[in-house]
Amino acid sequence: MSSHYRGRIAPTPTGYLHLGHARTFWIAMERAVEAGGTLVYRDEDLDPERCKPEFAAAAMEDLRWFGCDWQEGPDLGGPSGPYRQSERHSLFLHAWERLKNAGYIYPCDKSRKDVARAAQAPHADEEASEVIYPEHWRPPLGHGRAASQPGPTNWRFRVPDERTIQFDDVRLGPCAFECLRDFGDFLVWRKDGVPAYELAVVVDDAAMEISEVVRGEDLLISTARQLLLYEALGLKPPEFYHTPLLCDTSGQRLAKRNRSLTLRELREAGHQPESLRQSEDWWSGLDD
Numbered sequence: 274m275s276s277h278y279r280g281r282i283a284p285t286p287t288g289y290l291h292l293g294h295a296r297t298f299w300i301a302m303e304r305a306v307e308a309g310g311t312l313v314y315r316d317e318d319l320d321p322e323r324c325k326p327e328f329a330a331a332a333m334e335d336l337r338w339f340g341c342d343w344q345e346g347p348d349l350g351g352p353s354g355p356y357r358q359s360e361r362h363s364l365f366l367h368a369w370e371r372l373k374n375a376g377y378i379y380p381c382d383k384s385r386k387d388v389a390r391a392a393q394a395p396h397a398d399e400e401a402s403e404v405i406y407p408e409h410w411r412p413p414l415g416h417g418r419a420a421s422q423p424g425p426t427n428w429r430f431r432v433p434d435e436r437t438i439q440f441d442d443v444r445l446g447p448c449a450f451e452c453l454r455d456f457g458d459f460l461v462w463r464k465d466g467v468p469a470y471e472l473a474v475v476v477d478d479a480a481m482e483i484s485e486v487v488r489g490e491d492l493l494i495s496t497a498r499q500l501l502l503y504e505a506l507g508l509k510p511p512e513f514y515h516t517p518l519l520c521d522t523s524g525q526r527l528a529k530r531n532r533s534l535t536l537r538e539l540r541e542a543g544h545q546p547e548s549l550r551q552s553e554d555w556w557s558g559l560d561d
């Protein structure tokens with residue numbers, strides 16, 4: 274059966290992968306296999322300070338050990354390469370230029386700390402993860418349009434007022450996020466010369482013709498932001514399938530800092546991928 278399904282797995286090599294990553298990537302692989310499609314491996318090594326080549330190599334090795342398999346990637350090549358984001362700068366720059374010329378983005382000299390300090394407390398009923406960029410700091414429309422390069426400054430996307438971003442998640446169903454309430458003006462380019470995650474991932478998913486993005490549900494708000502970028506760039510968005518996050522026995526979300534659960538250490542401790550995939554932990558939260 275031939276299929277146009279194209280999925281991807283896109284780890285950021287800032288540390289060793291843990292079982293939570295493996296489960297998300299495993300689901301991504303299963304969905305690609307079930308659709309008779311292609312799975313792309315993309316190395317999201319954009320941040321030169323935090324990403325390390327040894328973690329990028331370890332991620333591929335550990336996922337192979339775990340049983341993950343992809344058809345295009347840094348190790349295999351393919352028609353949509355290069356598969357390392359650090360080698361795709363010109364595409365990101367082109368997107369920056371289009372957004373800037375169309376007036377969607379503006380240069381911003383506020384640091385993350387400034388924003389955190391000045392912003393109103395986010396909704397009292399939520400964990401304080403999302404800080405809204407204060408609207409009164411926005412420059413007038415058109416500011417920055419004359420720039421020929423991003424330069425040593427941050428650039429933000431001007432989020433529309435009074436708009437709700439809605440999408441149908443393949444697993445979760447209808448999702449909705451309100452602009453300037455659930456998220457505010459977000460970074461698309463960083464002052465250290467690196468595109469921000471939101472921009473890079475949209476440019477790459479579109480250029481690699483990804484038809485379905487499978488990733489953790491911690492990125493649901495990012496999906497809303499990214500849909501605005503797809504629209505601004507005139508690109509067709511993929512489908513989205515957000516996976517539940519894997520928690521440990523105390524209910525804490527697994528993170529790279531939970532060292533005991535890296536794939537590397539599980540392997541060194543003698544665990545087998547098959548039995549990890551049958552464990553109770555693995556199935557926690559997988560309700561469908």
Ligand code: GLU
Pocket residue numbers: 283284285317474487488489492
């Ligand atoms: N590279 C991101 C991460 O490791 C995931 C990007 C995505 O799936 O959109 O968290």
